[in-house]
């Protein structure tokens with residue numbers, strides 16, 4: 479079958495790879511000059527089933543409300559006349575009960591765990607190198623109260639089969655000795671030993687190259703504006719360089735998926751949630767982290783990536799802008815200097831912002847739509863690098879009408 483994948487982010491390229499393996503003739507379209515050039519460019523790089531919690535939880539409404547008045551927060555919501563944002567927020571609030579939070583978290587966890595298995599198969603098949611670390615992820619707490627709450631919260635994921643070790647500070651520095659400078663700043667931590675990390679941009683471009691060598695066509699610098707339809711079928715994608723015909727189409731346009739789906743009358747609850755990343759060249763390897771981690775009090779992630787450390791922060795509801803200013807990096811840079819003083823060459827750091835394609839429930843939409851040859855694989859939100867591999871395999875199995883390895887009905891688009 480001729481399959482056209484819309485979008486060459488990590489979600490689109492992993493889908494192209496799985497569909498190519500199934501014997502389809504695959505074309506990928508993207509407006510950028512290379513793969514993973516938008517949200518998949520600068521993320522934290524964590525493959526983290528151990529962080530599968532949904533953002534919609536009983537605590538979230540209070541956090542959202544406070545963020546309206548306090549700017550320097552991990553979560554930022556501004557009062558804007560944006561009906562798409564408020565419609566999304568209402569759906570998000572409806573998911574903030576304890577029962578829904580548990581259900582959504584366990585559904586996400588299942589996909590993340592499956593996805594990690596598929597990633598391992600992909601790495602074994604392709605031999606791709608992408609600054610991978612496999613020493614787990616540390617979830618750090620600065621005081622006893624937040625530590626106890628973190629241990630309690632983690633039990634949801636433990637119930638879903640995820641392994642954690644509860645550590646005092648001595649245990650934390652056994653996992654990552656570089657944290658010895660954080661004595662007196664970190665109370666304790668959780669170690670998810672099976673979590674891992676890697677450079678999503680590097681991986682996606684290497685996988686795109688594997689796909690190209692195995693027959694996939696990439697049409698870069700091509701902007702998609704709509705669709706041509708015949709009855710209940712999509713017959714072509716309308717693009718600035720002319721229409722692209724196919725037997726089946728896959729929507730993987732990240733935060734822009736909802737714009738394009740709307741052209742077919744399909745409502746997708748995906749809203750862009752902006753995040754920031756600063757990538758710091760390592761100056762002193764002995765002082766730099768060896769294991770990725772999350773400072774759970776400041777909600778800042780740090781990931782060793784080859785000769786760099788990537789620090790990420792913030793969830794901001796501010797539309798589709800990806801601009802940034804030095805103030806946006808004050809907290810992640812502060813955490814870098816606080817936990818790993820002297821490790822990074824901060825004057826040589828590079829700065830970036832990207833848009834997480836978030837759904838209110840935190841899980842993506844994977845499967846067919848009302849147009850029977852138009853499939854969704856989008857909305858992976860804050861965990862798209864983690865979820866992409868499993869999402870791609872589920873999609874390919876649904877298209878091939880095969881039994882899926884995990885229940886896909888929970889991710890249906892309708």
Ligand SMILES: Cc1cc2nc3c(=O)[nH]c(=O)nc-3n(C[C@H](O)[C@H](O)[C@H](O)COP(=O)(O)OP(=O)(O)OC[C@H]3O[C@@H](n4cnc5c(N)ncnc54)[C@H](O)[C@@H]3O)c2cc1C
Pocket residue numbers: 484485486487488489490507508509510513514515516517518519520521522523524525526700701702703730731732733734752753754755790791831832833834835856857858859860861862863864865
């Ligand atoms: C700060 C930050 C930290 C993160 N950390 C992690 C992490 O540690 N682990 C994790 O799992 N996830 C993380 N994420 C989330 C992850 O990066 C995303 O979920 C993932 O990159 C989304 O991939 P995507 O392919 O859906 O979207 P994208 O990468 O944005 O790809 C969509 C593609 O569609 C193309 N496109 C859009 N519109 C058009 C159009 N009209 N015509 C043609 N092409 C178009 C774009 O050019 C783009 O290439 C993080 C995100 C952020 C912002």
